Amino acid sequence: MPHTPVLLDEIVSAVTTDVSGRYVDATYGGGGHSRALLGGLRPEARLLAMDRDEEAVAQARSLAKVDSRVAVECASFSHINEVTRRRGFQPITGVMMDIGISGYQLEDPDRGFSYMRDGPLDMRMDRKQGVTAAQWLNSAEEEDLAEVFRRYGEDHHAARIARAVVRRRPLARTLDLVSAIREGATGERVVRERVMGRQLHRQTLARVFQAVRMHVNDEVDQLDEGLNAAFECLDLGGRLGVISFHSIEHRMVRRRFRAWVQGDPVLRRVSIPGEPGGGARHILRNGRPSGAEIAANPRAKSAMLQVVEKCA
Numbered sequence: 001m002p003h004t005p006v007l008l009d010e011i012v013s014a015v016t017t018d019v020s021g022r023y024v025d026a027t028y029g030g031g032g033h034s035r036a037l038l039g040g041l042r043p044e045a046r047l048l049a050m051d052r053d054e055e056a057v058a059q060a061r062s063l064a065k066v067d068s069r070v071a072v073e074c075a076s077f078s079h080i081n082e083v084t085r086r087r088g089f090q091p092i093t094g095v096m097m098d099i100g101i102s103g104y105q106l107e108d109p110d111r112g113f114s115y116m117r118d119g120p121l122d123m124r125m126d127r128k129q130g131v132t133a134a135q136w137l138n139s140a141e142e143e144d145l146a147e148v149f150r151r152y153g154e155d156h157h158a159a160r161i162a163r164a165v166v167r168r169r170p171l172a173r174t175l176d177l178v179s180a181i182r183e184g185a186t187g188e189r190v191v192r193e194r195v196m197g198r199q200l201h202r203q204t205l206a207r208v209f210q211a212v213r214m215h216v217n218d219e220v221d222q223l224d225e226g227l228n229a230a231f232e233c234l235d236l237g238g239r240l241g242v243i244s245f246h247s248i249e250h251r252m253v254r255r256r257f258r259a260w261v262q263g264d265p266v267l268r269r270v271s272i273p274g275e276p277g278g279g280a281r282h283i284l285r286n287g288r289p290s291g292a293e294i295a296a297n298p299r300a301k302s303a304m305l306q307v308v309e310k311c312a
Helices: 008-015 032-038 054-066 077-086 103-107 133-139 142-153 158-168 174-186 202-216 219-232 247-262 291-296 298-302
Strands: 022-025 046-051 070-074 092-098 234-244 280-287 304-310
Touching: 008 032, 008 092, 008 234, 008 280, 008 304, 022 032, 032 046, 032 054, 032 092, 046 054, 046 077, 054 070, 077 092, 077 219, 092 219, 133 202, 142 158, 142 202, 158 174, 174 202, 202 219, 219 234, 219 247, 234 247, 234 280, 247 280, 247 304, 291 298
Parallel strands: 022 046, 022 092, 046 070, 092 234
Antiparallel strands: 234 304, 280 304
16 A cells, blocks of 8 residues: 655645755655655755655655765764764755654555554564564563553553553564453453454553554654754744644644743843744644645544744
């Protein structure tokens, strides 16, 4: 299943301020945002495509073979500052970040991201680094499991699901985790072959799988570091656009952007009325997909686009 980029026109138009500039797609994924951006740029413009997923990097390299404006780097967006500095790519005109999971990742059972497909419990964005979901689920303390399910999944069954995971260890496949979630959420022991039925609590399944993925990939800390790194290497007038899908991520981006816009709280108290308070200004605070986009791509429903511009 090809990946359908979310809020495509909105982020490209909001981030593009110079058609001859230097841009970074810090989460290349399936490349939809990059290709749309390139379509409006001049031949002298440059685009750096980054991703920590090797499959996404391979797709980006295929694009680079046919478009000389494109450079490719296999790295997390948390390293954007050091990567662009090393490549002589600073200052940057605009940065795009789509911090959701790609359709091709969900569709590949070997990645272990989807509760709808049986596959190994991996869930790593970069399969060369870190522990797999199975390794973490099989070794973590019950209290730690519950905390992750609660914090990143925001599901009220977190404690019971954590107990069920511990009872069912070792878990090796996605359906093993689905069985544990079902048992924890309903109190009913089920055989593995029954867990994909319609009677499942799909929202709970999605929340727990999301929580495990976010923890295994350290997504919250990566986002925190990535936002700072991206803003630091922007040129004056450069823009950072972020598409997020989770309430935790929405809040993180909103608070960070607000802090840049408002500036130092001590200086803000003595600022001149009407003057900008910090080193940034909001371009878009709460961009949401249209009803037509959601109908065509249900994954877009929870997406939010926020854009900020760096100022003097």
